[in-house]
Amino acid sequence: MTGKLDSVKTKAKEVAVEDFNKAKALAEQAAKSRAYLYPIKGIFYFASHSTLWKPxxxxxxxxxxxxVGVIAFMFIFAYLxxxxxxVLFNGPVAVLxxxxxxxxxxxxxxTLLSRNFLIHDALVDTFDGVLVARNQTSVVSEGRELRSGNFNDPIAKLGKLIKSPFEKFTPKALIRYVMYLPLNFIPLVGTVLFVVLQGKTRGLSAHTRYFQLKKWSNSKREQWLQENTAPYTAFGTVATLLELIPVASIFFSFTNTVGAALWAADIENNNTSMTEMQTPKGGKDVKKSE
Structure with missing residues (x-):
């Protein structure tokens, strides 16, 4: 009996060490990619380029x-x-x-309501406008018409959409959200995990438009995302935290879109420190960073 217990403890220790090493490797990959900076870069770029404000x-x-309506409703009817x-699980920390x-x-x-009914096209215009501003017109032209002329306004160059872009809020994302809600019963750590998991989902959808413009197949896109889960989770976590800010969440939806477009432009230019990011097999769309 003692031998079996020792064996179980040894295996448990091995699993814990293995999981820790995996988590450490992902954290190092995320830090090395510097993807977490792009939502912040998006804020400054958006603020300094007034031509992107139109959408x-x-x-x-x-x-x-x-x-304002949704936040007021939720705090009136759902908070208490x-x-x-x-409070039964978290004690006094439950207030936070x-x-x-x-x-x-x-x-x-x-996000569910606005992205599906209000700002879907505006976010697309913002993403494409940033790519145009960063001299990626050849990429954008794969998904929409571009007006001729030397405009200083990238939004003014955007013509008719050729492809309907961005995935709208999917039932799968909503199901994942509901599944992760019980994590909030765990004091502090659970809430952090909840935000990170939401960030992972948010991050993996950041470049949906970019993948569409590049005409990547589903298998190529999935392989790329699987190989680069850490950078996208890092981006998504920061983006999620910004979009949690009351009332300003819509503003940050746009700046996060700008950040995602800046990231895509850097990938196109091979001008990024994401040394772990590699081109999916069978594609030559993106080179590994030097």
Whole structure:
């Protein structure tokens, strides 16, 4: 009996060490890629390029109204019931974790409604506009018409869409969100894990438009994302945290889109420190960074 227990303990230790090493490797890959900086770069780039504001301004009033309405509704009707449950598991910390949970839920609802009904095309224009501003017109031309002329305004160069871009909010994403909700019962650590898992989902969808413009097959895209899960999770986690900020979440949806486009442009230019990122087999679209 003692021998079996020792064997189980040894295997458990081996699994723990293996998982720790995997987590460490992913963390190192994420840090080396510097992908977590792109949401921040997106803020500064967006703020300093007023020509990119047009899509946001055109949708500002309806999206702000939606955001305020959803957040107010959630805190009035959902905060206290959830607090009464989480306080049993998290104690006094539940006041904070419930706020984060309610904001996360509000952000999900706002994203679901706005991306499907309000800002879908505006985000596409923003992504494509950044690529045009970064001299990636050959990439953008694969998905939409571009107007001729030497415009200083990249948005003005955008013509009719050839391909319907970006995946809208899918049922699978909503199911994952509901599955991860119980993590919030774990004090602090659970909330952090919840945000990171949401960040992974958010990050893996960051370049949907880019993959479409590059005409990557589903298998090539999945291979690329699998090989580079850490950088995309790092990007998505920072993007998720920004989009949790009340009312400003829509603004950060646009700046995160700008950040994703800047990242795509850097990949195209082979001008990125993502040394772990490699071209999927069977494709020559992206070179490994030097």
């Amino acid at each position: 946001l301004i055109s949708k500002l009033v309806p999206t702000m109204t939606l955001s 019931p959830q607090l009464s449950i989480l 974790t419930t706020v984060l949970l309610t904001l996360s839920e509000s952000s999900t609802i706002i």
